[in-house]
Amino acid sequence: MRPSRIMGMISGLALAAATLLGATPAAATETPPKEFGTDWHDPLTAAPPVTRPHTRSCEVTVAEAQFRDFTPYRGTYTPPKACATPWSKVVLRLDGTVKGRQYDRLGHLAVGGVEVLRTSTPQPSPDGIAWAVEKDVTRYSDTLRRPQPVEMLIGNVVNDTYTGVIDVKVTLTFYPATGPAKTPPTVPDRVVPLDSATLTTPRNTERILAEVYATGSGGGCEEYWYLTTPDAAPYTCKATDGPYREVRISVDGRLAGIAAPFPTVWTGGWSNPFLWYVTPGPRAFDVQPVVYDLTPFAALLNDGRAHRVDVSVAGVPEGRTGWSTPTNILLWQDEGRAVVTGALTRHRESEPANSSVYTAGSEHRLDTTGAHRLTVAGHLDTSHGRITTTVSRALSHTSAHRWTDGESRDALTATWTDRESVTTGRTTTRTDRTYTMDGETTLGAGDRLRTVLTLGDRADTVTVRGGERLSWSRLDDTYTGDATYTANVPRDQRHAVGTTSERYRLYGSGGCYDRTVRTAQGTVTEDRRRC
Secondary structure (H helix, E strand, C coil): CCCCHHHCCCCCCCCCHHHHCCCCCHHHHCCCCCCCCCCCCCCCCCCCCCCCCCCCCEEEEEEEEEECCCCCEEEEECCCCCCCCCEEEEEEEEEEEECCCCCCCEEEEEECCEEEEEEECCCCCCCCEEEEEEEECHHHHHHHCCCEEEEEEECCCCCCCCCCCEEEEEEEEEEECCHHHCCCCCCCCEEEECCCCEECCCCCEEEEEEEECCEECCCCHHHHHHHCECCCCCCCCECCCCCCCEEEEEECCEEEEEECCCCCCCCCHHHCHHHCCCCCCCCCCCCCCEEEECHHHHHHHCCCCCEEEEEEEECCCCCCCCEECCEEEEEEECCCCCCCEEEEEEEEECCCEEEEEEECCCEEEEEEEEEEEEEEEEEEEECCEEEEEEEEEEEEEEEEEEEEHHHCEEEEEEEEEEEEEEEECCEEEEEEEEEEEEEEEEECHHHEEEEEEEEEEEEEEEEEECCEEEEEEEEEEEEEEEEEEECCCCHHHCCCEEEEEEEEEEEECCEEEEEEEEEECCEEEEEEECC
16 A cells, blocks of 8 residues: 655645656555555645756755654754855755654744744654655745754654654755856845844845744644634633734834734644545645735834834733744845835724624534734835835634534634735735635544544735736635544544545646645545646
């Protein structure tokens, strides 16, 4: 049953080597067993590959470690001498193996203090699995130009029960901007980790982005923040203000950006690891950062002084741990000016709305709605003229949480929307993001636990200038799963069955990608491409 290791896990904009060559997974035509055994297909997703230039390249090993506890790996990164800057692309790849019994674990990799990867791990089979994650990290070129300290941690516990040692190797592959790829991409001039609450920018900064790797995790209730209920509702996970969460960034105490966190489901989520053994939920292995355009605040930040920048998660009960928000600041500078001046000209915020209504009964119910809007604008007097930037963002959330006494039935239907518009000069980019979750877990006769779950990650993006559309894209990543096993018994007595499906569709002016992966009892039964 063991498929080829070459078809390891694919995540984010990543793809295994065999798929890049157009190979068909050997397991795609196998007949699945009647139930899960001691081995299954290595993890994979339907997501597209990281595209690579057809040029020479250099590979550098950044980290190689076995994680048994919470001791971080520390090393030193050195840029490749044979592939000098500028680079047209830099691709990070993590290869991992683990066997035995182990929980899903959260991990990160930082180079020079800059977080370049946030990830989680699959849960292994007794016979062992291998997986890989690839990510385009070209935007961190400023950090990668110089030797840097490296820190990586996948916190783990290994004992007589949880035997899985997580073995990983991380490499960077550099593609010089020569030949067909001689024009390097527009990357930040500086990347600054927000390792304290203060930020001092170069005085000629003309564009600022902040990226926040916001994750609710750690095994407590914030790992399932979307299921929390106010104190009046009889449910295990409590939160005074209910399940509404919002990731916020502020500059000198003034709100500068808002965003809806992605409802990541890790590979032990919803009490049913059999949903995720082969196909992880969207973004679980490649946690994507929330990105804010802070350019309207550039004039304030360019005064040469240190300014306070804070990141927080609204809705988390005071004193509760579980959220991590490592932040990078990406800066572009005006080569024609030593100092860029301007002003913050507009700041309009709606009153945040958050309402959770509990209804008692044989089936308990919590209905939640939330919303928030923010618009900021500012101008900068650059060497190429006055540039005005306006950023508007509107968030909304609706959910219906239903459960019975003892939580033997627990169900959620939820939608999050995050609509953003950024106008710089005559160019406007609009992005409408929608995240969905529709699932139910039931514990029935004979302690048979069943989970049925659908997750959606969607985004529509369009860029226009003067009324003319310059580019567009539409993403629809949908996961569905249905798995049942006997709870509260040894692993070999669970008699687990489960089917999963993921369809990843990405259309737009850049082309078309459409792939479906289906599994049954850990076997890949379909791997289909439509574009």
